[in-house]
Amino acid sequence: MPIAQLQDVTGRTFDYIVVGGGTSGLCIAARLTEDPNVHVLVLEAGKANINDPLLLRPASYAAQFDNPDYDWSFKTAPQKYANGTEYPWARGKGLGGSSGINFMCWTKPPADEIDDWARLGNPGWNWENYQKYSHRTEKCVYPSEEVITKHGLKVEGWRNGTDGPLLTAFPAKISAAELDVQQTLINRGIPLAPKPLDGDCRGVFFGTNTVDPKTSTRSYATTAFFLPNKDRKNFLVLVEARVNRLVTEKDKDGLVTASGVEFSVNGQNYYVHPKKEVIVAAGGLKTPQLLELSGMGNPKLLKQLGIPLVLDLPGVGENVQEHCFIGTTWELRDDVSFETLDVLRDPKIAAEHLELHKAAQGLFTMGMVGFCFVPLQMLSKRAEEIHKKAREKILKNEDKYPLGLLAQYRIQLERLERQSPGCEMIHFPGFLSRPNPPKEGKKYITMLSLMNHFFSRGTIHSKSRDPAEDPEFDPHYFEEDIDLETFIEAVKFARDLPKTEPFKSLVVQEVNPGPEVQTDKQIGDWIKANMSTTYHTAGACSMLPKVHGGVVDPKLKVYGTSNIRVADISVIPLHFASHTQATVYAIGEQAADIIKGRA
Template sequence: MQTYDFIIVGSGSAGSVVAEKLSASGRFSVLVLEAGGSDNRFFVQMPLGYGKTFFDPAVNWNYRTEPDPGLAGNADHWPRGKILGGSSSINAMVWIRGAREDFDAWAAAGNPGWGYDDVLPIFKAIEDNEAGADEWRGRGGPIHVTDNRARIHRLTTRYLKAAEQAGLSTNNDFNGANQEGAGIYQITTKNGRRMSAARAFLRPAMNRANVRVETNALATKILFDGKRAVGIEYVRNGETRTARAGREVIVSGGSINSPQLLQLSGIGPAGLLSNLGIPLVQQSENVGRNLQDHQGINYTWKAKWPTLNQILRPWWGKLLVGMHYLVLRSGPLSMSMNQGGGFFRTDPGQARPNMQLYFQAFSTVLPKLGERPILSPDPWPGFSIGLSNCRPSSRGEIMIRSKDPQDHPRITPNAFSTNEDVSEMLDAVKFLRRIAAQPALADVIAEEVLPGPSITSDADLIQDFRKRSGTVYHPVSTCRMGPDPARAVVDPRLKVHGLSGLRVIDASIFPDNIAGNTNAASIMTGWKGAEMVLEDNR
């Protein structure tokens, strides 16, 4: 059995950062265990290739939730990265940090050091922002953030004008002074390639002699000596192995895999573990609970103008943009499908924005089996405006089904399970039509395709968004951070309550979800968590 100073389970958005920072000085040995394989794949590195990874079991856990009454009984598809870089290797690359109020609320809940003024320097240190450095943005960091304003489709410009006509201000930087308004999304790419956490952090760390990364290595159990974590049991190539951690075990599996591993290791709800015959190491009723996720929906229109559909669907268009990408690393394949977006309030009485917008200059209404048809859009000119709720009040849970580590856990989102969430979403989808009705977009719209002009009553709109909504891939809080062991899994230094030598560092520790995409905040959590580990292991 080999011994390392630190064992990190998971090489995703947070785990990659932790590996880089803990190994940088050369003082500590680090083992990274990743259940998936290499990220050296064409459709992983090509930004718009994430449509090809949406169902690909070679890089994706392909989770499916329990049938959800809030989603009209649908069992939602939850893609999560099973690959170096984790979900940062298969996501839509939108770079949103979250609002000041989000992090200030974390600190106010008893988590010192997690307020906005504490984490802003970390966000700036992380970034190499193409838009330039200022009071909020950073330059020279590991993550290159592309400013897309000069690259957008002309229909995106129309969307921005329509949003302004609908009452939204123009926001040139959602990571700047405030989030509210409509604007262009910054994305994590560099020179036409995806800038995942693996590319930015883990790959440089892998060049160091004190770092070992084992792929296709499924962690099955945390090993303990009494109440102290001392190692990991894992399976690689059909062989069960163990590795010892001389200092700490760090779980960075994400909001699904982290609570799963804790529960398999005897940390979790006592009743669940007893029923499955798993010896209790530490009762922690909140492991797997407090699940929060953003729910989203698209409204789609046929356009009078050509959209990206006419470029990306025909064989000659695919050939053209493919050659353009291979030679110049630019064009539609070098971008995310979400070019424009924004944040708005469904009610002026809201203290801050509670909904996020997404504009896509193409449409994917017609299904294609086994693939998210980003690279095979509809045969007619179409575009979509989507939205997701920023701070839903619904709570779900993630619980293991059995003692088998390869058995996917039971995911119960409980989407739209509160009247507040339903009411907010109803107001929000009405606002989508309000944007589309403004002169800047109305002039180029031929007809509404989804949900269609016959869906007008509140009851029909609610039924529609229950049937068509789904995750926007931002699950958090299943190992939530807080000072009270009765309400949280980890303390403000990310140590698991009641145990030593064990931390969780990933999005599962978020006390509450943030307004916006979660990848940037996950990377920040990895950075800050690693700093805490280094401080405590001097």
């Protein structure tokens, strides 16, 4: 049925209750309701936002931020190792969750980084299954030969899903600048990625977006998993319903069992009941809070908050892992022939392109396509020195790390050896950096430098028993020296690109960080003041053995419970070199198969 009313839901029993109608939540609900006898309720805190142009239109980066109709507008705690900076952490609020406000890049991790999950004690979570489930979600629409030739795209040998509900495609408009930047990276010795979406993304490539190429509109969890199935009588979605906590009891085997879900609408509490299971998919930042408010977590912390202990599970809210980025921007020569997004800063021109977008034309049909995943060894002569220092520190302190972290660090050290692509660059045809502003009438190119393999680990913990109060988000940015040192070297590589053709002939001057930022200390401080999360925070309810700080087992079941699973970005045990949406959909697909007893 379409969006449900409160009276359709309250007090009722459903086979499955999914908390959070986001990326994985809607995927799971859609898959479970393929069986008409299975009744599923999705409770989503945000609005439905169906057919909303602000979500559907590409190239509208951050346009939804700080708007409570779309964004939770979280913020980190002041960061001790980043000059006390507090960082905004946008996250999608509303049906579709973060898939509704994300930047639409469709990338997948290196195969061996997913196989690392299995090595950490999670049988069945490997590259082979990843691709099986990812293909189930995806419908890749390949470009025509004409477009391939025009933009120098390379899709030969790509193996993608072609029958799933989520559309992936190249954006309709690709700036000619992209080829020049890609050629510059190739001229600096970076190879073409052999199989960007099939397990080997190391190198440069043009990647696809989650976009419907016919209409140039966003394809996301709502359009892929909710709207095509909204008439199923067994698939109910209640929006503007914030879940406060799970109501639990102990079963005859002593396992914690969810007997109800308490949610709030307009400040009033209501209850629904699971016949079978509750699946928590409230995203990487709210899922750990929800478990804690339900009495599952570190006993000491729960006691301080006055929350009765239901389950001693100290891994909840730990092992938090981040991805971050920063932009280096250059002003371009006035006579460059290609288009950039800069003209959209002029409200009159932006209004014209908004009109054009209605006919799938104009600059709002652009997307981010130019990717480069590389190990630090390809960017900096200092790589070995930086890695050696980190390796020595970890080996020296081996007996001090918790067992789970040590197992992850051993793999992370191996990744340094095997030259996994912990660094990433994305070319962006426009201005996307701080603190110096753009000038009117000028065109810019930005190279984003992104960090994917941080060693620092953070925490997310409730600050009070009030579900309306955000938990404390503390990513511990740069607690481990290797993270900032790697970031600085990656930025230095990006800043050096204008020495190489064809980029050299396009650039007038660097705008950010700008000529006054020169020493490593200055670059580090600029990073700390101006970087952004990549919005991929993972790990707060890690799928790991319980003795390693795990919260869920390989079937995604919360340890010590009979019918509570977590299935969203928070179960990722060790982060990887990719943007996260493809992986979260794959987690949703695999979770649905597990629940159906097929995996």
